[in-house]
Amino acid sequence: MSDQTTSAPPQRRTFLMVLPLLAFVGLAVLFWFRLGSGDPSRIPSALIGHPAPQTTLPPLEGLQADNVQVPGFDPSAFKGKVSLVNVWASWCVPCHDEAPLLSELAKDKRFQLVGINYKDTPENARRFLGRYGNPFGRVGIDANGRASIEWGVYGVPETFVVGPEGTIVYKLVGPITPENFRTVLLPQMEKALKAGS
Numbered sequence: 001m002s003d004q005t006t007s008a009p010p011q012r013r014t015f016l017m018v019l020p021l022l023a024f025v026g027l028a029v030l031f032w033f034r035l036g037s038g039d040p041s042r043i044p045s046a047l048i049g050h051p052a053p054q055t056t057l058p059p060l061e062g063l064q065a066d067n068v069q070v071p072g073f074d075p076s077a078f079k080g081k082v083s084l085v086n087v088w089a090s091w092c093v094p095c096h097d098e099a100p101l102l103s104e105l106a107k108d109k110r111f112q113l114v115g116i117n118y119k120d121t122p123e124n125a126r127r128f129l130g131r132y133g134n135p136f137g138r139v140g141i142d143a144n145g146r147a148s149i150e151w152g153v154y155g156v157p158e159t160f161v162v163g164p165e166g167t168i169v170y171k172l173v174g175p176i177t178p179e180n181f182r183t184v185l186l187p188q189m190e191k192a193l194k195a196g197s
Helices: 002-006 010-037 093-105 122-132 146-150 178-196
Strands: 082-088 111-118 138-142 158-162 168-173
Touching: 082 093, 082 178, 093 111, 093 122, 093 178, 111 146, 122 138, 138 146, 158 178, 168 178
Parallel strands: 082 111, 111 138
Antiparallel strands: 082 158, 158 168
8 A cells, every 4th residue: 555655556657757858858859849930140230320330350361362452351341331240260161152153243342241240260361362362341350259249240151231321221140142243232332322412
């Protein structure tokens, strides 16, 4: 009789052992559908409509264009120009995929391209730009990631469109692809161009 009072029925014990597993599976399914259903490029940015952060970053030492050091990141360069600010790193796989599109965009002289090199080594960053070509008129080094935090970066790559008045008008989370370049990014840049003229 004492055995029956101290131990739970076998069916109840089994249920109690399976309950944590069921809860875990339920949460996993919920997260899968919630995270998998959204477009990560549509993550909102609190900086849209606000001035670009006044972050100054040192240049990528040894990166030259026409035998002159490519300047670092200076927010005063935004005034009067539509700028595309791309946060990238040599260790970022999607950054390799978007590099040819940035090089193509650099040919359009209506816009200036500015790079923020995120938590990278100078040697690897120069090697990356040597491999794909440097599309940027300015490249700032964000060695500790502090500037990217000020820009509200979730991860690399991320791209911002900054209007001629120095205001962030659009943010793209994730790599630039032929599809989002044509349907979203270029229209946003042209819209900023028209708004500034």
